[in-house]
Amino acid sequence: MHNIVLESKYGNKSQSSSNILDIITNSSNVDNKYFKNEYLDKLPKKENYNELCKLFTISNLLYQVENGGFSQYICNGYNEGKNPKTSGDVELFNFSETLKILRNDVLIDFLDKTTNFNELAQADIVKIVKILEQIEQDCDMQNLDINDSNFSYYQENWEYDSWLADEPDKDDYDNEEDYEYDHENWSLSEPEEEIQLDYSEEISNRYDKEFYNYSNGLHYLLESWSEYLVKSNNIALENEKIVR
Structure with a gap:
């Protein structure tokens, strides 16, 4: 575990999720204005695959909801997760797993292994977690499984x-x-x-605006998590050189 000092700035908006995927899979030479560290595209993909799956899962949630609300996120099937389409692709985790990533991997583990994580961003992410928890509770009240492929329906x-x-x-x-x-x-x-009847529209009506209010925290998280991956891998490479 490396305690990484973060330099990412709160308030920056991330690139689209497709550009993020381009960067982490070396599939194109996009202008990397968001991920400032020049080594991100050199990350060993196999060793970092699980972390990249989590990173892109959060990126996709952010993109889908900001672009068309929770109804778009659900209508496009991302609530149930998605398997990789190609060898260069990543797995996208379902809604409940996404909530666990933010609640545990980010607000506990990630904060423990980094320094200088922005406090405003942390507060935003706490709010986002509460929104996702409330959505899950609402669905339970309706006897709906938020991760189900047939979720988008009012069953009663x-x-x-x-x-x-x-x-x-x-x-x-x-x-x-x-x-x-x-x-x-x-x-x-x-x-x-x-x-x-479609229940995803009701979720959007209730929670889209509140999600938008705190989405800057997720933009910051994507940048700082990418920064962490790059720097921790660089440290590991340097240590390996020293051992050799």
Whole structure:
């Protein structure tokens, strides 16, 4: 473990998540204005894979919610996590694992192995953690699994107007053919499964604005975590040279 003195500045906005991935996978020569340390693109990917997965998971949460709210994050399936698409790609962790990363890996472990982590950013991240915890609690109250691929639905308050119409009463018909016709149409209108309303929009309505208010903390985290990875790897390389 290395106690790294951080030099990252609070208030900077990160690059898009696609550019971050470009940087950490050496897939392009993007203008690296956000990650200031020139050695980031030289990180050993295999040795740092798990850390990079966590870093990019946070980056993706930030990008998705800032771009289109929690409803976009959920609609695009990032709440359930995503496996790597290529050998140069990273794994994205699901919603609950993302919450654990911020709560444990960042607010406990990362703060223990760094010095000079910005206090405003730390306060922002605490607020973000509370938002994610509240979302998880809200979903539990609705008997929803926030990590489920079928999450985006209100499982109790469904509606289907034609099905909820009263069943035709044979006594109300003078002509049996008319009754049979209406009854058949009524029975066919019954859905095989409950029609469910999207719950992700409600989450966005409740929490998007509050998330935006504290998102600077995540921007700072992405930069400082990347700075830590670079500097700690450089220290490890220097130590290896000394041993040799």
